Amino acid sequence: MNYRELSKLITLIETDPLMGRENLKNVSKKNSMVVGITGSPGAGKSTLVDKLIEHFRSNGKTVGVIAVDPSSPFSGGAFLGDRIRMKRHFTDDGVFIRSMASRGSLGGVNDSVFDVVEAYKAYGFDVILIETVGAGQTEVEIAYVAQTVVLVLSPGSGDEVQMLKAGIMEIADVFVVNKSDQLGADALVLSIRAMLEISERKEWMPPIIQTVATMGKGIKELAKAIEDHHNYLIKSGEMEKRRIRSEKKHAEHIMMNKIREIIDNSRGNNLEEIMEDVKKGLCE
Template sequence: MVLGLRESVCADDAERLIKGLLNQERTALARTITLIEDESPCAEEILKEAFRHRGNSKIVGLTGAPGVGKSSLVDNLVSIIRDEGSTVGIIAVDPSSPFTGGAILGDRVRMRSRTTDEGVFFRSLASRGHLGGLSRHTGDVVTLMDAFGFDYILIETVGTGQSEVDIMLYAHTVVVVLAPGMGDDIQAIKAGILEIGDVFCVNKADHPGADKTVSVIESMLELNKDWKWKPPVVKTVAAEQVGVEDLLEQIKSHLEYLRANDLMDKRVSRSYRASLEENIRRETVDKVLRCAIKDGVLDVMLDEMLKGKSDPVTCARELVRKYLCGKEI
């Protein structure tokens, strides 16, 4: 009886939030994102409906090492986008607190301008240990913001510096942000950044070594002779609001290139596949862990590992076979 009541309340809440989301009610969007982060069952129905209404937003990702000024660039881009009359949703993925699991920096610290602008919506997501510079819920939040109807969605990755290539799975256009004097030329090669960048931005271009950094990037890009779209390299000084308009124009040029050459569907399909794979992992891993904890099997296996009678690989395969496959794998 209690379970049935809970399901009824959840269904009513989901219906109300879906209606609010499609009517561009900011409180509905904020509440739904919270449900997703909390992995509430109510979020599933909302996401299913939201997916049917996505497909109109321009999705731009900004990635790069800590200290290159990604947040300042986002702040400046938002101001220019709003001055042009377009709306924008921002997703900033922050490191997680080891105690709460929440985003450490939070919304107010990150966003310095347009805090009361109804055409701007900002949300910090905790990475919660998820690799690739994003949160496991990034794709879901992009779906919600797209369905909400923002003209632009900006995604800023967590500044881990070496594992941020996942942004290409969700963004139509990826901006790689670097800064002079930070060893970024070496890091770019290590992280495979050259392969994911559609636009390169050398921020803090008023610092010594900026021209050298630009030259290094351009030289490395020249090694690829098969560019259909050759990524431009833009110099900016976000702190002085210099060069950011040019950066936005290059972003727009890339988006137009995708549309003109029928490549947008390929990018969208890549995003859909990433969301599908993430949901499969979530469904399978969560199911195995829930069942193993409920049955007490997880504690038994941990005890066996402590005693040296088993190991994580063997235990993991046994759990998958027991709760998912029901046969040898």
């Protein structure tokens, strides 16, 4: 498969998921490292992704990026921003970047992300980075797609409370305090640490990495934290558990979409008739 074919396959996945999945069946796939980079709008996710690409490339690894464009009103310009920030990698053969809308019908992560990750694995990328905005409840879904979730926070944004509420803090495997050149970074580290101390984590204690993404500071440390977590997942057997959890979520997405489609197209005009259509439709 070359990049053009990969591009086509992704478009197929987005327009006709059934066919897309059919194309991915029985194709050998790489055991890629799948990393979710999430965090509030403007925290510096794209800048970090850009620097991580550079880091992994310099170690000879190929990198596939999925930038999930937020449909949130605060970050309307993000799409263009992402493009510009990562553009310098567009001419690199070992890097593939694809943006996709976050218009997932179930909210949060677009359903197609699951299949696009499979397409990336089939292509054989060593590392897959998925950037999503993690501002709301539904974004915790990234934890089902990625093996390692990196939560990016920045000082002064006051997002921590919001994220705590949404349960995003709990899904983070690695914390990043980006914009550490700005006032309040140390305080933010302390408050994350305090939060972690009272949480019920056992085997893996998420590290807190301070970065200045714009200057490339802390990137090596971040990459190491991601790799450490990856190794932990393998050694502890947690990787296999996460794989199964992800497959279940994927199946849930597929079935929910199918049910929704059947209901939308149902000609039934009462609950029983509609339910009958659902039952029939699911058996087809």
